[in-house]
Amino acid sequence: MTVNRRQFLKRSIVAGLAVSACPLSSIADENSAVRPAPLMPAPHYVESNGINMAVYEKGEGPVVLFCHGWPELAFSWRDQIDAVAAAGYRAIAPDQRGFGLTGGPDDPMQYDMQIFCDDLVGLLDAKGIDKAVFCGHDWGGAVVWSMARLYPDRCSGIIGLNTGAGRPAGLPPVENSVPSTIVMTPNYYFATFQQPGRAEPILENDVRHTFDFILSRGGIWNQETFAQMPEDSAERQMDFLKLIQRADPPGEPFLSEQVMGYFTETYEATGFTKGLNWYRAAARMGPIMANAAPRIEVPSLYIGAENDVILPPSSADGMEDFISDLEKYTVMDSGHWTQQEKPEEVNRVIVDWLNRKIA
Secondary structure: OOOOHHHHHOOOOOOOOOEEEOOHHHOOHHHOOOOOOOOOOOOEEEEEOOEEEEEEEEOOOOEEEEEOOOOOOHHHHHHHHHHHHHOOOEEEEEOOOOEOOOEOOOOHHHOOHHHHHHHHHHHHHHHOOOOEEEEEEOHHHHHHHHHHHHOHHHEEEEEEEOOOOOOOOOOOOOOOOOOOOOOOOOOOHHHHHOOOOOOHHHHHHOHHHHHHHHOEEOHHHOHHHHHOOOOOOOOOOOOHHHHHOOOOOOOEEOOOHHHHHHHHHHHHHHOOHHHHHHHHOHHHHHHHHOOOOOOEOOOEEEEEEOOOOOOOHHHHOOHHHOEOOEEEEEEOOOOOOHHHHOHHHHHHHHHHHHHHHOO
């Protein structure tokens, strides 16, 4: 079954397992070519739910645990770790299952949402942490909203960046919902990413070129520009695999050479398959969420981005219906990669909310 990424990322889930600290020497040889991220604290490793998670950590105080999306890494939170730690919190960011220094199993069925949440519960248990604020972007946003409904006793708060919480079954549809401007076809990237082996040859042919396309702004990463493109174009259909093969794909890179270089060398070492497994187990989301709590009762913050085409601010409409304490904020003039595109503004909003709701 093909699942629409916007629909899927708007849902949530989870479960848990015991863990223990694990030394660097036990990390699998498969990730020996990956170096620790620059601009970050030195990583350490925690055994959780059958994997060795690489964890970056800084600061003391209430815990804020950052969850990255695809094709990101803990490195995507480099600016937030520093700002949150400086504000008096303990910032923790793992490379999640299948990514970076953590790696993971080959079986795509070991990448469903319950397993992702089990990984985080195991990480908390290993560190003796009772509760955390979970902050997630993109796929990481789907994980943190899932934590709030399946493990509310482990959550002191939730921050969803770009990703809204999925509407629980049983609630009426949101009135006057804004339709997506994406033209859905079988070439939509969420569909092609679910097909084993289809995306990898294209994504891995020239990894730097892939990231120059993905981690960019403007073009398909701008709502107004996107809406003016022809409906039969690869852009409007979000046909990533066709767009990446162009010599000059739409969008302009905005990150430094050091940052782009680290993403590139890491994925040249690991490949994309294990990260793509997040898409390949997507159809398991519904059954996992079937018995989840219908309401979110912990303090919650949604941060959207004006120009996010895939997960626009309108995708968070109606969250007030099932979240008791919700605040919303929209970052203007930003595309999908919000915490990297507008780090100072995102940091200010997060720290202000933490100080009012958590400290």
